[in-house]
Amino acid sequence: MRTPILIALLLSASGGDVAASCINGRVLDANGNGVAAVRVSDGRQLVASGADGRFGFDAPPQAPVFVIKPAGYVVPAKGDGLPDFWRLPDAIDCTFVLRAQPVNRDALEVLVFSDPQTSDLREVGYYRDDVVAPLQGRHAAALGVTLGDIANDDLSLYPAINATTAQLGVPWLHVAGNHDLDAGDDDASLRSFRAIYGPDTFAWEEPEAVFVGLDNVIAQPQGRPGYIGGLRPGQFDFLEAYLPTVPHDRLLVVLMHIPLFDAPAGRETFRDADRRRLYALLATHPRVLVLSGHRHTLQHVFHDAGSGWPGTQPLHEFNVGAVSGAFWSGVADEAGIPDATMADGTPNGHATLSVRAGGEYALGWHPARVGAAGDVTAAMALHAPKRLRRGAYPAWGVYANVFMGLPDTRVEFRVGDGAWQPMRRVEAPDPRMTLENARDDLADVLRGRDRSPEAVPSTHLWRGALPTDLDIGKHRIEVRAFDRWHGEQRASTSYRLEAWP
Numbered sequence: 001m002r003t004p005i006l007i008a009l010l011l012s013a014s015g016g017d018v019a020a021s022c023i024n025g026r027v028l029d030a031n032g033n034g035v036a037a038v039r040v041s042d043g044r045q046l047v048a049s050g051a052d053g054r055f056g057f058d059a060p061p062q063a064p065v066f067v068i069k070p071a072g073y074v075v076p077a078k079g080d081g082l083p084d085f086w087r088l089p090d091a092i093d094c095t096f097v098l099r100a101q102p103v104n105r106d107a108l109e110v111l112v113f114s115d116p117q118t119s120d121l122r123e124v125g126y127y128r129d130d131v132v133a134p135l136q137g138r139h140a141a142a143l144g145v146t147l148g149d150i151a152n153d154d155l156s157l158y159p160a161i162n163a164t165t166a167q168l169g170v171p172w173l174h175v176a177g178n179h180d181l182d183a184g185d186d187d188a189s190l191r192s193f194r195a196i197y198g199p200d201t202f203a204w205e206e207p208e209a210v211f212v213g214l215d216n217v218i219a220q221p222q223g224r225p226g227y228i229g230g231l232r233p234g235q236f237d238f239l240e241a242y243l244p245t246v247p248h249d250r251l252l253v254v255l256m257h258i259p260l261f262d263a264p265a266g267r268e269t270f271r272d273a274d275r276r277r278l279y280a281l282l283a284t285h286p287r288v289l290v291l292s293g294h295r296h297t298l299q300h301v302f303h304d305a306g307s308g309w310p311g312t313q314p315l316h317e318f319n320v321g322a323v324s325g326a327f328w329s330g331v332a333d334e335a336g337i338p339d340a341t342m343a344d345g346t347p348n349g350h351a352t353l354s355v356r357a358g359g360e361y362a363l364g365w366h367p368a369r370v371g372a373a374g375d376v377t378a379a380m381a382l383h384a385p386k387r388l389r390r391g392a393y394p395a396w397g398v399y400a401n402v403f404m405g406l407p408d409t410r411v412e413f414r415v416g417d418g419a420w421q422p423m424r425r426v427e428a429p430d431p432r433m434t435l436e437n438a439r440d441d442l443a444d445v446l447r448g449r450d451r452s453p454e455a456v457p458s459t460h461l462w463r464g465a466l467p468t469d470l471d472i473g474k475h476r477i478e479v480r481a482f483d484r485w486h487g488e489q490r491a492s493t494s495y496r497l498e499a500w501p
Contacts, residue, residue, distance in 0.1 A: 022065045022087050024056040025094030035098055039068040039242070042089065043201035044234035046241040061089040063234075064198040067096040068242075071207040074101045074171075080159065081166025083173070086198030108208040109140045111168065112351035114147035114257075114293030115322035117179060118157055123328050128164045130337050130368045131323050131350055136167055141352070143206065144170050147293035147320055148177025148217070148257030152327075155180065155192040162196070176200050176215045177257040177294065178227045186232075189219040201235050203242060208355040209251040212239070216256045218271070229258030229270030231278060239281050251287045251359035259292040259319050261301050276308050283311040287359035290317040291351075296326060297344040298365060299459050300406055318363055320351045321403075325368075329450035330436070333369070340368070343453040345381060345401040345430025345461070362485035365403045379403065379489035383431045384477055388468050390497040397463045398423075398493070401430050402481045405460030410482045413464040415475050423462035423479070429455035472497050 027038045027049040034053020039046060042061030049055045066086040069075055076097060078084045087094050113131070118124045144165070151157045165172055174197045181189040190200050200215035218230045246252055260278075262269045282288050288311075298321035302314035309315050325340030325348025332338050340348040347367035354362045367378060375382040384398040400411055400423060411423040433455035440451045466477070478492045 022089050022091050022094040023060045024054070025065065025087070025096065027053045027055065027067060027096045027098060030097065030099045038070060038096075038098065039203075039245075040096075041066060041068065041199075041203075041238060041242070043199055044237045046238060063200070064088055064194050065091075065094060066199040066202050067098070068203045069098065069205055071205045072100060072103055073098040075099075077171070080162050080196075081172070082162060082197070083171040085204075086202075088194070088198075103207050105142070106356070108142060108206050108355045110353040110355070111135070111139060111141045111144040111170070112147070112291060112320055112353055113144065113165075113323050114320040114351075115149040115177065115296060115324055116146065116161060117149045117152040117322065117324040117327060118161060119152040119154060119328075121157070121160060123152075123324070124157060124160045124164060126328055126337050126340075127161065127323060128167075129335065130340075130348070132164050132167055134368070135350075139168065141168070141170050143204075143211075144168060144172040145211070145213075145255055145291070146172065146174045147255060147291060148175050149179040149293065149322075150174060150177065152179050155182070158192070158196045173202070173204060173211065173213055173255070175213045175255050175257055176217060178217045178225070181217065181219055181227070183221070184219075185221060186219040189217075190215065201238055205250075206355075207250070208357055208359070209253050209361075210246045211253045211255060212242075213255040216258050216270070227258075228268070229260075230274040236277060236281075239278070243281050243285065246285060248286050249358055251289060251355050251361055252282070252285045253353070253355075254282070254288065254290045256290070256292050258294050259301070260290060260303065260317055261307070261319075263295060272308075279303075279309050279311075279315070282315065283309070288315055289353075289361060290315065291353070292317060292319050293322065295319055296322045296324075296453075297342050297456070297458075298346040298403055299344075300404075318351070321346050321365065322348060323350055323368075324348060326453040327450065329448065330452040331448045337369075338448055338450070339452065341433065341436070341452060343433065343456040344458040345433050345455070346403050346458075347376060347381070363404065364486060367403070375491065375493040377489070377491045379483065379486075380479065380481060380491050381430070381432060382477070382479060382491050382493045383435075384466065384493050384495050387496045387498055388466065389500050390468055390470075390472050392468045394465045394468050397465050398477050398479070398495075399431055400462045400464075400479045400481065400491070401432070401458060402460050402462060402489075404483055404485075405462070405481065406484060409460075409484070411462040411479065412481075413477060413479045415467060415470065415477055420480070421464060423464040426461055426463050427457045427459060428461060428463075430458050430461055466495060468497060470497055472499055
């Protein structure tokens with residue numbers, strides 16, 4: 001973790017350690033007129049612009065100053081394609097420009113990326129070709145977010161990564177991850193991130209939803225690992241001032257890198273006192289969704305009283321899978337891009353969030369390369385034995401890794417035109433990943449630059465026992481899952497029954 005030369009020069013050009021100039025500023029419209037009642041913050045203090053668009057803080061800001069974009073407005077893009085909604089605290093000109101833009105849509109569509117985690121320009125190319133390029137001109141999103149670990153410690157890659165992301169043509173918000181840190185103590189750990197992305201704590205408002213981004217990586221340089229999940233006193237100052245103003249008819253979306261739940265269970269990976277304090281603030285809002293990353297698996301967690309959540313309804317946290325999957329590992333395809341399937345059997349890719357007026361939302365997972373790894377569809381991956389002995393004890397099963405599966409998701413299978421039968425949810429490694437581990441173990445030469453990860457139990461895996469009393473020959477297996485947000489999803493594979501001499 002280091003401050004690259006490019007970012008150090010940017011910081012030097014901005015004035016370095018000179019006294020803050022952004023204690024006062026102004027919010028203007030496209031015609032140069034003041035815009036009133038726009039909130040502005042430094043991630044701790046919260047003020048509003050007056051009738052002439054002017055604002056002022058009581059104390060000099062110690063972090064980037066940002067405007068909370070109101071619903072029905074847009075902010076211009078900077079030269080790097082990122083939204084121009086922030087200034088470093090020592091900026092000479094602390095003027096923000098907003099342009100009114102009426103919103104006419106059925107729903108707000110959001111692209112959700114987590115952990116691109118590129119280590120070098122080759123991996124930036126994977127990010128471009130595997131995830132970004134297939135989306136260009138094919139998405140309807142009005143906003144994009146990245147949930148941390150933008151780079152993998154080499155922060156000089158930020159400009160190249162941003163140039164790739166900017167090809168999607170929408171405002172893009174970023175929160176920091178543990179691989180976006182500079183060396184040193186917590187106070188200095190986001191020097192590079194702030195120079196490029198500005199605020200590490202921010203808010204952004206749309207008619208359907210309000211987004212709050214939080215850097216929740218507390219650097220602990222002397223510890224192992226060198227960080228823990230949590231929040232700082234200044235962030236709570238901001239949340240306590242801002243959250244009571246969020247309209248209750250909008251979805252409140254909290255963006256963070258480290259999940260709120262402890263993983264592995266039994267070890268504090270998010271400071272419990274901070275989690276409970278955040279819970280208390282979020283529980284006053286009727287519609288809350290937490291989006292987190294970091295784990296390089298895909299999982300839904302519903303926080304309830306058992307985990308200290310005080311709300312009347314469980315708090316939904318979607319722990320988003322990684323753009324880089326298993327850190328860009330595995331066997332490369334014909335284009336030279338590693339398989340990158342995650343340890344729980346989920347293909348690398350991106351998520352989407354769709355929010356309608358009133359705060360109703362839908363989530364989706366979109367594999368980077370549907371069909372590139374055998375029996376894989378956009379919704380699930382199947383595994384079944386290729387051959388079984390006719391009449392054998394039916395001890396072998398078909399497995400369905402339903403990527404967006406929830407604990408109560410209904411998953412069924414049938415063989416041929418037979419009756420649909422329920423599949424049983426199991427917490428076990430995906431056999432596809434176990435098989436890939438075995439192939440790596442048995443290979444005489446390296447199959448890729450980095451091996452696929454060791455398979456871990458998946459939270460979205462279902463099993464059904466295959467019948468062996470059917471006719472000799474090939475039999476089609478069909479699986480259907482009933483997705484909470486997208487309805488019935490199907491996939492199919494096959495197996496053969498053979499006679500033993």
